[in-house]
Amino acid sequence: MGRVSDARQRLLEATNELTWKLGYNAVTVDAICEKADVRKGSFYHYFESKPALAKAALEAQWESYSRPLLEASFAADIPPLERLKRYMETMYKNQKEKKQRGERVLGCPIFSVAMSGEGVEAEVVEAAQRALKRKLRYFQTAIQDANDAGLIKVDDTEAATQAVYSLFEGAWARARIQNSPEPLAGLYEQALRLLGAAEQESPPKKSRVA
Amino acid sequence: MGRVSDARQRLLEATNELTWKLGYNAVTVDAICEKADVRKGSFYHYFESKPALAKAALEAQWESYSRPLLEASFAADIPPLERLKRYMETMYKNQKEKKQRGERVLGCPIFSVAMSGEGVEAEVVEAAQRALKRKLRYFQTAIQDANDAGLIKVDDTEAATQAVYSLFEGAWARARIQNSPEPLAGLYEQALRLLGAAEQESPPKKSRVA
DNA sequence: CTTGAATTTGACTAGACGGTCAACTATACT
DNA sequence: AGTATAGTTGACCGTCTAGTCAAATTCAAG
Numbered sequence: 001m002g003r004v005s006d007a008r009q010r011l012l013e014a015t016n017e018l019t020w021k022l023g024y025n026a027v028t029v030d031a032i033c034e035k036a037d038v039r040k041g042s043f044y045h046y047f048e049s050k051p052a053l054a055k056a057a058l059e060a061q062w063e064s065y066s067r068p069l070l071e072a073s074f075a076a077d078i079p080p081l082e083r084l085k086r087y088m089e090t091m092y093k094n095q096k097e098k099k100q101r102g103e104r105v106l107g108c109p110i111f112s113v114a115m116s117g118e119g120v121e122a123e124v125v126e127a128a129q130r131a132l133k134r135k136l137r138y139f140q141t142a143i144q145d146a147n148d149a150g151l152i153k154v155d156d157t158e159a160a161t162q163a164v165y166s167l168f169e170g171a172w173a174r175a176r177i178q179n180s181p182e183p184l185a186g187l188y189e190q191a192l193r194l195l196g197a198a199e200q201e202s203p204p205k206k207s208r209v210a
Numbered sequence: 211m212g213r214v215s216d217a218r219q220r221l222l223e224a225t226n227e228l229t230w231k232l233g234y235n236a237v238t239v240d241a242i243c244e245k246a247d248v249r250k251g252s253f254y255h256y257f258e259s260k261p262a263l264a265k266a267a268l269e270a271q272w273e274s275y276s277r278p279l280l281e282a283s284f285a286a287d288i289p290p291l292e293r294l295k296r297y298m299e300t301m302y303k304n305q306k307e308k309k310q311r312g313e314r315v316l317g318c319p320i321f322s323v324a325m326s327g328e329g330v331e332a333e334v335v336e337a338a339q340r341a342l343k344r345k346l347r348y349f350q351t352a353i354q355d356a357n358d359a360g361l362i363k364v365d366d367t368e369a370a371t372q373a374v375y376s377l378f379e380g381a382w383a384r385a386r387i388q389n390s391p392e393p394l395a396g397l398y399e400q401a402l403r404l405l406g407a408a409e410q411e412s413p414p415k416k417s418r419v420a
Numbered sequence: 421c422t423t424g425a426a427t428t429t430g431a432c433t434a435g436a437c438g439g440t441c442a443a444c445t446a447t448a449c450t
Numbered sequence: 451a452g453t454a455t456a457g458t459t460g461a462c463c464g465t466c467t468a469g470t471c472a473a474a475t476t477c478a479a480g
Contacts, residue, residue: 002456003446025235026329029438039459044439046457104327112325114387117314119236129387156396163381163400166393167373170380177324177339183376186366190373193404212426213476239468249429254469256427 107176317386
């Protein structure tokens with residue numbers, strides 16, 4: 001019964017856009033309301049507080065953005081290393097296109113929130129941490145599968161996975177910092193080295209002098 | 211002439227401590243003043259604004275903290291790969307000890323500020339970016355030296371350096387997120403794989419099944 | 421001991437912030 | 451058509467925030 005509205009959805013989207021660009025603490029309730037074209041009273045009709053909205057927004061973003069992107073690249077019917085390749089190259093292309101469109105390179109929408117640590121309500125940080133852990137699982141599965149298929153050569157699969165993940169998140173974070181997609185370029189090849197799985201080699205060059 | 215004081219210094223230190231823990235936007239001038247035991251009026255005697263202080267604090271931190279740590283590990287008379295090893299293991303130990311002392315694992319004091327992007331005054335972000343670029347140069351020199359000495363085997367030295375740096379910063383960031391030093395454990399060995407410089411090998415194991 | 425510059429102080433402001441509320445409006449269901 | 455209910459509105463509040471200032475204090479140097 002009663003009226004219908006998509007104000008809740010608009011609030012979630014506005015929150016994610018602003019938080020991605022500015023970081024959680026730099027985003028105000030007023031700014032969210034303005035962007036979503038919703039009055040403050042309505043805001044508190046849908047969410048009991050700013051952190052509650054931020055938490056819901058992160059979860060919505062996981063479902064509508066991050067998860068689909070991951071599922072597309074990490075589909076189980078794709079060869080395991082191909083999954084990594086697809087994901088990394090898709091992310092690179094995404095950021096590159098953004099840059100060419102004149103937009104800023106914003107990196108991972110979840111990572112910067114997760115990094116806030118204290119200084120942001122635990123509720124929000126924990127939602128971001130959960131999302132990052134889920135993301136890690138795609139890497140773990142793919143690399144485990146690659147290992148089972150004998151495609152990689154590592155002493156410690158888990159350590160290698162962590163390293164690939166750190167490499168990826170680090171590159172993505174640096175892309176944001178530099179406002180450039182370049183740190184994400186050629187990441188797959190670097191990941192292969194971590195995994196002891198040199199691909200079809202191009203002719204190796206010897207050392208060169210500075 | 212006139213009075214002498216170390217209030218300026220105390221303000222810089224308080225700013226760095228709080229920013230490291232909470233992130234720039236969660237730190238208020240009042241909190242800084244309280245921690246430094248300085249009244250607000252004095253604050254604005256020494257710094258013309260909050261971002262101006264933050265910028266000065268980042269520069270002070272580079273000189274008094276980051277730079278010494280880097281210089282100690284990356285001294286030119288140490289073999290190039292040994293430099294990387296020392297740095298990474300020092301950072302790991304640092305964070306591990308912090309954790310054992312019951313403190314939080316805070317990661318890189320500069321990285322989180324640099325990641326703020328818009329939403330933090332350009333002045334502050336740029337100071338952080340400068341510091342990160344300087345840090346990268348230590349990696350570049352060490353890896354270039356390793357390459358010149360034939361210690362590593364990479365097609366593209368610069369790309370490998372970027373990857374090692376992304377790996378390191380990514381791991382450090384994840385350490386903060388997880389409040390655990392573990393992402394930094396064994397990083398040097400992973401870096402060696404990126405550089406095509408397998409160390410004194412332990413007997414290699416073949417793939418294993420989940 | 422005087423002088424005057426450097427420093428300290430606390431009270432002050434204006435605006436932004438997160439959040440509240442009671443009244444109002446639209447509409448899906450009976 | 452009537453009504454309960456979901457959604458909307460804008461004015462309002464207390465607190466926090468960055469920043470100001472004129473007056474008071476300290477002390478190095480002449």
